[in-house]
Amino acid sequence: MRVAILDDYQDVALRTADWSPVPATIDVFRAPLGDEEAVVAALKPYDVLVTMRDRTALPKSALERLPNLRLITVTGRRITAIDIAACAGLGITVSGTEPLAEGGAAELTWALILAAVKRLPAELASVRAGGWTTRLGTSLSGRTLGVLGLGRLGSRVAAVGNAFGMRVVAWSQNLTAERATDAGAALVGKEELFATSDVLTIHLVLSDRTRGLVGEPELRRMKPDAWLVNTSRGPICDEDALLRACQERWIAGAALDVYDREPLPADHPLRTLDNVLASPHIGYVTDETYASWYGDAVENIVAFAKGAPIRVRHS
Numbered sequence: 001m002r003v004a005i006l007d008d009y010q011d012v013a014l015r016t017a018d019w020s021p022v023p024a025t026i027d028v029f030r031a032p033l034g035d036e037e038a039v040v041a042a043l044k045p046y047d048v049l050v051t052m053r054d055r056t057a058l059p060k061s062a063l064e065r066l067p068n069l070r071l072i073t074v075t076g077r078r079i080t081a082i083d084i085a086a087c088a089g090l091g092i093t094v095s096g097t098e099p100l101a102e103g104g105a106a107e108l109t110w111a112l113i114l115a116a117v118k119r120l121p122a123e124l125a126s127v128r129a130g131g132w133t134t135r136l137g138t139s140l141s142g143r144t145l146g147v148l149g150l151g152r153l154g155s156r157v158a159a160v161g162n163a164f165g166m167r168v169v170a171w172s173q174n175l176t177a178e179r180a181t182d183a184g185a186a187l188v189g190k191e192e193l194f195a196t197s198d199v200l201t202i203h204l205v206l207s208d209r210t211r212g213l214v215g216e217p218e219l220r221r222m223k224p225d226a227w228l229v230n231t232s233r234g235p236i237c238d239e240d241a242l243l244r245a246c247q248e249r250w251i252a253g254a255a256l257d258v259y260d261r262e263p264l265p266a267d268h269p270l271r272t273l274d275n276v277l278a279s280p281h282i283g284y285v286t287d288e289t290y291a292s293w294y295g296d297a298v299e300n301i302v303a304f305a306k307g308a309p310i311r312v313r314h315s
Helices: 036-043 084-089 104-117 120-128 152-163 177-182 190-196 216-221 239-247 287-305
Strands: 002-005 025-028 048-050 071-073 093-095 144-148 167-171 199-202 227-230 253-256 276-278
Touching (some): 071 287, 084 093, 093 287, 104 120, 104 152, 216 239
Parallel strands (some): 002 025, 002 048, 144 167, 227 253
16 A cells, blocks of 8 residues: 655654554655646555645546545545545545644734734844834724634634724624624624724635635725735635735735635745735644644554544545
C-alpha cells in the first residue's frame, strides 16, 4: 500500500503525528500539484490520499483516472473540493476527522482586524528600517463591528468585539433578532450592515446562495474609512470588485486570509496593495489542529487496512 500526504506546505505532517502504525510507504507532497492533469499524473500510483482541507481538488474526472485509489482521508468539517458522491460510485472510501472546538479562524480574524486598524504592517516596517511611528491608528471602542454570518465563528468574533466596547451588529439570510441578541449583537438589515460598519467581517459558509454575496453594490455602501475582513471563503466576496474597492479607495482596505484561487498567484495585485493585509489561509493552521487531524488520519488508514473503515463520510 502506498500513501500520499498532500499539500503539506509547512513540512510538518510527519512530525505532528506518529505514522509508525501505518502499514505503507508514505510520500509527502509539500507543494501544490497543479492542474488536474498534473494531479492525476502524480497520484496514479497511490492507494491512499491524505488531503488538507480543500487545497487539492479531486473532481470525478480526476478520481476516475486514479485506478489504485481506495481510501481518501479528509480533514476539516466541510469538504468542497472532493466529489464524495463520485467516490462512492468508484469504490473509494472517504474517512473524515473528528470536529474540533478550536477557534483558530476567530483568533486570526482579530489578529487581522487589529493589524489593520493599528496600521501594524507599516509601523513594523518603519521600526525595522530604523524609523519610528508614521501613521495614526484607530481605536475600536465605540466603533461598529459588522458580522456577516453569526454562527459558531461569527459569535466568537462578536464576543471579542463586545469586550473591546464596540457596537456589534449582524445580518445573514436566516438570522433572527433573538439569535443575534443571544450572541451579543443587534440584528440589522443587509444594507445597514454595510453602511454603518467600521469593520465588517465575513463568517458564512460558501454555497450557491452566498457565492458573490459581497459585490460592488455592498462595497460601495461601506464607509471610506471602513475595513472588510474575510477569513471564511474567498468567493463569498467578488474579488474583482474588492480589488477595485481597494485600488480606488472606496474603503480603507481589506484584511484577507482566503481567495478565489489558492495559493494566491505570485503576480496577483492583492499582494502589492498597501491597504490590503493578505495572509496565506492560516486560520486553521495550528499545532493543535494538525496534530488532531493527522492523528485521526493515521487511525483511519490503520482501520481501513484492517478491513474496518472508521469515520466514513458520505457527504
